[in-house]
Amino acid sequence: MQAEQTDDGDYESISYHTFRAVDYDRYMSWKAGSGSVGVGVREITKYGTDADKEDVLLPAGRSVVVVDTEFKLVRKT
Numbered sequence: 001m002q003a004e005q006t007d008d009g010d011y012e013s014i015s016y017h018t019f020r021a022v023d024y025d026r027y028m029s030w031k032a033g034s035g036s037v038g039v040g041v042r043e044i045t046k047y048g049t050d051a052d053k054e055d056v057l058l059p060a061g062r063s064v065v066v067v068d069t070e071f072k073l074v075r076k077t
Contacts, residue, residue, distance in 0.1 A: 009074040014066045021063040025076040027055040028064060035068030 003020050006012045011031065021041070030037060032052050038044040039062055047053075049069050057076070058064055064073065 005073045005075060006071065009072065011070050011072045014069055014071050016068075017066050019064045019066070019073055021061050024060050026058040027074050027076055028058050029054045029056065029072040030066075031070035033069055035066070037067075037069060037071070038065040039063075 004022050005019070005026065011029070014035075028037065028039075030049050030053050033049045035049045037047040037049060039047070039058060041062060044065070047056075058073070
């Protein structure tokens with residue numbers, strides 16, 4: 001796991017990790033489960049992971065906190 005994205009742009013099983021904010025857009029994807037994904041700067045928007053999601057936009061300048069989730073984070077190209 002890297003600070004800006006998941007290894008090799010693939011899914012990783014993450015128990016807890018914060019991906020730092022960067023100056024470019026990224027895409028988040030996750031597989032259905034019981035975890036959570038939180039996105040924000042000062043206020044955190046929480047996403048449930050009860051359904052699979054693909055290519056949810058994570059705008060530049062936002063960090064993401066991942067808890068108990070099969071998660072993928074890649075740079076938008």
